Amino acid sequence: MEKFIAHTGTVLPLRRSNVDTDQIIPAVYLKRVTKSGFEDGLFGAWRNDPEFVINKPEYSGATILVAGVDFGTGSSREHAVWALQNYGFKVVISSRFADIFRGNSQKAGLLTVILDQTDVEAIWAAVESDPTVALTVDLESKTVNYADRSISFAMDDYTRWRLMEGLDDIGLTLKNIDQVSAFEATRAAHKPETLPVLH
């Protein structure tokens, strides 16, 4: 997982609430066998509409998604996070996220930032009048900055530390891998191994 200290990018304003994981990545894409390449399925049902915000050229290249309230509800599919990341998003901002989605995103290194709905509205308005407005999300100082505004957000210390160190769950365990090796050395001889194959 990449370290997340701060990120500066342009914004995709998604003026919709209750975007569930079926909308983020429709079920037909779940048959895939990879963790990458889901960008084509992101917001699959809405992408056909040329008026859908993601299809507007002025927002191409956006890396920060600012969405309406209750983002990521519905099924727990981890694919929703992969799809957003595969598309190029580094941060999602909303005034409320579904728990499982937020848990999955933090595991995978997609930063989810909770701001007040009034701040979300303000960002939407700013970006819609000038799509080139750059937003900086700074995890060090826990602030979102654009133009002359700086908004603080909350994040628990453990998650913040993990994201800033770039440690996914596996990375965290690998930090303690010596303890795993030491434990393994005490493994009882009678416990089975799958190799070599015995019949």
Add this chain to the structure above:
Amino acid sequence: MGKTLAEKIWADHVVRSAEGEPDLIYIDLHLIHEVTSPQAFDGLRLAGRQVRRPDLTIATEDHNVPTLNIDQPIADPVSKLQVDTLRKNCAEFGVRIHSLGDIDQGIVHVVGPQLGLTQPGMTIVCGDSHTSTHGAFGALAFGIGTSEVEHVLATQTLPLVRPKTMAINVEGTLKPGVTSKDIILAIIAEIGTGGGQGYVLEYRGNVIRELSMESRMTVCNMSIEAGARAGVIAADETTFAYVQGKPHAPKGAEWDAAVTYWRTLHSDADAVFDREIFINADELEPFVTWGTNPGQGLPLNASVPNPADIADEEERGAAERALTYMGLVAGTPLKEIKVDTVFLGSCTNGRIEDLRLAATILGGQKVASGVRMLVVPGSARVRLQAEAEGLDKVFIDAGAEWRSAGCSMCLGMNPDQLAPGERAASTSNRNFEGRQGKGGRTHLVSPLVAAATAIRGTLSSPADL
């Protein structure tokens, strides 16, 4: 204070524990199959990681495989892609795999025990919720998600929050014709599909001790249907006898050392469970589900319940929806429900003892006209064993279809499916809407009830023949 069985196994596998963090638990055996592993391997690849312990990992193909013409390429492209991907991943990462056509291919939860890889005191995981099956050996075994599969592949450990413990005491004497499947269906009906959430269930009492190993597996298999991630049964002489001589069972001095350790694997007399419930085995009858979750079950002699009689509003609504989906009318005696299909198989009831039980009923009898019966052994070895005992002939002579090993009609992921509106008596573990095929209607039953139902064409127990 003493410890429960689950607490003992847990304590023996803690690699690291820190205040405010989950325990890091060592995993002794990791079973994988084609459905939940592809993204885990892809994740390893993306991060440039290896499988830490291929020698504690084993793969088999089960969910997607056909049970007919297994020498031909898999017809469904998605199924074929998943199976091919598993084969490629196993080759790339050095993981042992039993592919279609191999003697040890079969349902992942049948394969582990038959190879002797499932042993008491182990921690066992698999990206499949019915991993709880292996708890029958006095092992701590539970299903995990794809990210966790990747975590285990990379580190052979998992960060886990310690579960609570629940004792389920089953005491008394079972009536003839009442089997372990009836016990677990009755338990789920009692505690509900969410009753076990957050707990490891420990099944105990004289009735559990008297069960065979394979019957114990049936009980533990369905722990997840009560909401529990794991179910355990203390290891005893029955367990040791079952493991001994299996390909990967310890031998010689190691066997003795293992048994000495295994004998310590039971809940201490003064251990305290977070919750305890009691089931009177004297009162148990053959059980069958009428609804669309495994908790919606009743004794076979009962009638379809009337939702109006259910006090709880939520449960009443669920019952109404279930009856509509199932096409059932309140008050109909369960025994008058006609079925189109009987499915004998799955990781719940696809082992040799299950086939033997059903064969005792089907011998010399015929499957009712208009009813199709699928008999699907849980593994290729079970199939061979059954054929060596002549069970295949019993099934074929009765008019049933004798298939190759796989999950088959347990879930609608391979060609064996119910048609919309088709009704089945099934020895599997889930009667969810569409589980066995879109629009299909499932009644969960024991192998004995399945066999009797096949003969009579309506839900029946052997006593009705």
